[in-house]
Amino acid sequence: MSWIDIGALEDVPLRGTRLVKTKLGCIGLFRTGEAEVFAASNTCPHKGGPLNEGIVHGRRVTCPLHNMVFDLETGAAQGADEGRIETFPVRIEAGRILLDVTALARSAA
Numbered sequence: 001m002s003w004i005d006i007g008a009l010e011d012v013p014l015r016g017t018r019l020v021k022t023k024l025g026c027i028g029l030f031r032t033g034e035a036e037v038f039a040a041s042n043t044c045p046h047k048g049g050p051l052n053e054g055i056v057h058g059r060r061v062t063c064p065l066h067n068m069v070f071d072l073e074t075g076a077a078q079g080a081d082e083g084r085i086e087t088f089p090v091r092i093e094a095g096r097i098l099l100d101v102t103a104l105a106r107s108a109a
Contacts, residue, residue: 001089003098010095012037017052017061022104027088028052029097030072032059037097038072039088046083 012018012031019042020027028042028051038059042051049065060078062069069078070085077083089100 001100002102003091004101005096006099007097008095009035009037009092009097012097015056017054017056019052020099024104026052027099027104028061029090030056030061032056032072035092037090037092039090039099040070040072040075041086043085044068044070045085046077051085 006020012029014031014034016031018029020029026042027039030038030040032038040051044051044063044065046068047063047065049063051061051063051070053064055062059072060069061072070076071078072087075084075087088103091098
């Protein structure tokens with residue numbers, strides 16, 4: 001893995017989001033706890049909704065367009081509908097958020 005520093009943990013509000021723009025598309029950062037952040041594709045696969053504008057609850061995010069819930073650990077849609085969002089390895093070190101660019105380069109974010 002190859003980690004890149006993408007910002008301070010305090011820049012992402014608790015139960016909030018921030019957007020990271022990459023050459024392959026936008027990645028959403030979802031802060032679910034004091035020291036817990038997930039990184040995932042920002043686009044809902046069903047209606048194209050911007051997930052960074054959704055509601056973060058537990059370890060999930062709800063699409064703002066049609067209320068589909070996605071598990072931020074696995075990317076799987078919750079409920080009757082099928083689908084998933086891509087997730088990316090992320091870690092926190094000394095209050096900084098690090099994203100694995102190796103995984104990002106292999107994806108189609």
